[in-house]
Amino acid sequence: MKMRQHYIALRSALPQLQEQEPYEVTTQELAAALDCTHRNMVLLLQRMQREGWLSWEPRRGRGNRSVLKFQARKEEIVLREAQEIAQKQDLQVAISYLQAMDSEGSWGLRAQFQEWLSKRFGFHSEVLGERRLDILRFPLPQSIHSLDPASIHYSGEAHLVNQLFDGLVRINPSGETILPHLAHTWDIDKTRTLWTFYLRKGVLFHHGREMVAADVVFTFERLKALAPRGLYNWVYRGIVSIEMLDDRTVRFVLEQRNEAFLPFLATNRASIVPAPEASSSSKAVHNVSDRFSYTELGLQPIGTGPFRLIDREHGVMVLEAFPAYFQGRGFLDRVEVWTQPLQQQLDGQAEQPAFQVMHNVRLSETATEQWQQVRQSGATCKFLTVNELREGPLTDAVMRETFDMLLNRAEIIERLSGDVIEPADSFWPQPSTSGSGYPCAATPSDAKQRLADAGYKGEPIILATIPQYEADAIIVQQVCELAGITLVIKFIPAEQFKGEERLHADLLLFAIMLDEHRELRLIDLFKSMQLHMRPETQVILEHLLTDLLSESDAKRRADRFRQIEQLLTAAHSLMYLYRKHLKTAFHPSIRGISLESLGWVHFRDLWFTNLPE
The missing domain is CATH 3.90.76.10 (Dipeptide-binding Protein; Domain 1)
Incomplete structure (x- = not known):
């Protein structure tokens, strides 16, 4: 490893040289380039020559110039160095090293690294000592802040908690x-x-x-x-x-x-x-x-749980099968979850690597012939809620109605452009009655007149959301601008979003998972919305929620949920944006696939056969 660094230092000191081009240089110049003594310089060059990285013909005597020829490209050595760092499960350091060494910002070196790394993901059998281990390396493009069930906030954290608890x-x-x-x-x-x-x-x-x-x-x-x-x-x-x-x-x-x-x-x-x-x-x-x-x-x-955490260094979570699990040991011996957002850090210019399990993906027509896809029953729904307690343009009911009417959902969906995106007019999973029949977008002059009639004078409307929903917030901002509405975005960390800071905004943009826990999530949402409702609406909603929580019949509970939705949408306090279904793609070699409604794989159930070479 250090030897490669010495070669890179020497190669960087002579950037004008091409491979196999002879170059006359004194031993003093070589020692200075390697920042070492004459004796160590000789030892280093001899080792590099044995590695086949260069050839060196030393010539004795003061003033005589040796002949040096580089044989290995600097990029090849840098790539090997990054690979060795990554093999030690230090992906972040490997990426930082590549970015530091690739001063010109060329994508080729990073693309080669990502291609090499993608081959390390998926299923592998490795022999450690006398034991063969079945290992699944699993890419998760987000950071893990905590694995405490009491403090998790993100889907990746929740998924790992499900494996451990x-x-x-x-x-x-x-x-x-x-x-x-x-x-x-x-x-x-x-x-x-x-x-x-x-x-x-x-x-x-x-x-x-x-x-x-x-x-x-x-x-x-x-x-x-x-x-x-x-x-x-x-x-x-x-x-x-x-x-x-x-x-x-x-x-x-x-x-x-x-x-x-x-x-x-x-x-x-x-x-x-x-x-x-x-x-x-x-x-x-x-x-x-x-x-x-x-x-x-x-x-x-x-x-x-079926797996226990044995290591979490450098953004790599290593989960080992728990042999004493009360429902039986899993087939896999180990799961390595690489949590660094690799593709984003590598500038996002390469195509998605073909891992054996990919969540929430869109595949090309060619890829769909090679992979199996499951469209999950669960979905996420993005929406806006109004802070009725803040003095501002949306305090007025007429302005809320006008804003809701002018917010062009069809344009939002068009800009998102996904095959799993669809209109939404409810948190329930039935097909949207709106379909593609959203009202036609108002012309600029018509929108301007409607806003004037509602008393809007161009005041900025503050929209608060979490950083993870930045793309959605920007699209909403752009669509509002088309309608003549000034929208200012404010980002609040997810762990602070339920706090007081959000009450300084006019609008809140968030999402809800419509999975097997839909009822719990909806009640949690409605109770959260109570904090920024008018007092009289709070009372009505509290009565409806109390009635709902005492109802044991699921069908009657669903009716009460829809009654609450109608109350909030009629007041234009709740504005749906869109619903997004999730897909999971997996290679046919995977067996025992068991998927949660949001597309996560139960690692305990997985096993592999007929693996591709």
Whole structure:
């Protein structure tokens, strides 16, 4: 490795030379170029000559000039150096090294590196010692900030948490049925406020200790203490107490009936984590934030899931199959999740590498003949909500209606240009009744007149969103500009988006996942919207939500959800933008494919056969 760096330094000192071009140079000049003594210079050149990188004919005597010829291109050596760095699972350093060495910004060197790297992704069998390991290297183009179930914010984090942790129950992909998991059964009293769960025996955490009732108590006490405003907090804030009846039995006492409680227990937010000191006593856990901080569990997660984290250096998460998993060991031995946004860092000029599993992709016609594709039942829906409490143009109902009418959704969808993009007029999965029948865009003069009639004088409207939705925000801004509306974008980090800062904006742009947890996500959205609604609307919405949460019939709950949607859309407080279906493509060599509704693969189920060369 150091030898390559010496060669690159020497090659950089003589950039005018071509390969195989003889060059006369003194030994003093060579020693200066290598920044070393005469003796070390001789040793280095002899080693480079043995490697076949150059030829050197030394000539003795003061003033005599040796003959040097380079044989290896600098780019080849730089590429090998970057490959060796990446092989040590330090992708970020490898990319930074390439960018530093490629001073001219030529894409060729980086494209070669990406092509080499793409071949390392996918399924591989490697022999370590006397053992053969089946390894899946999996590219994830986003950073992982935490793997603590109480503090995750992004889809990649949620997916990894699903591999590392389990909940008391699980939900089927359609979201219709709750199934046993860490709890093998449960009882509910007539008031539906007392829920008693019976835990499986022999379930082990990754550090080897058996899961007991004290861990369940600790998990939810910890969640309430560390994430009082976290996702679905309105569910776990309603837990009055958690009683440990014995080592295998836990009883939750709810403040009031809540039909979302059991589905909540199936989310990764409710993943069971180990208590620092499990006890068979029913004594409540105190000083939770001191005993088990975010940092400890977020960086070194310990769950009961099918995989355990054994390394997370340099942006590469190494997951190893947990042999004692209570539902049986997975087929794969190891999964390496490379989380650095590789393609973005390499300027995004190359085509998508052909990994064996690719999420949320669009394939060319040629590629569709070689790959299998699944269009998932789940989707994401982008939308705008209005901050009715902020004094500004959208405080006025007429202006909100005018803005909603002039916001050209057809133009937004056209600019997004995706085969999985479609109009949306509801958070429910039925085909949009709007279809392509959005109203024709108003002419500039007509839009100007409508805005004037609504009292708009060109005041800037502030739109807040998270950095991940920058592309959508810019398109909305451009479409507003076409209609004569001035829109200013303000970015707020995702982990702060539910805080007070968003209340300084007129509009909020966000998305909701319409997956098996759709009802939970919608209630969470509506409760969040209450914070920036007029007081009278808050009261109406709270009544509707309370009624909804006490309804056990799924069809009647769906009717109540649509009633809430109609209330908000009629007031132009909720404005749909579009719905996006997700696709997963996978190579035919993959077997055991099991997909969540948003397109993620369950690593535990994967195995491979008939692999391509």
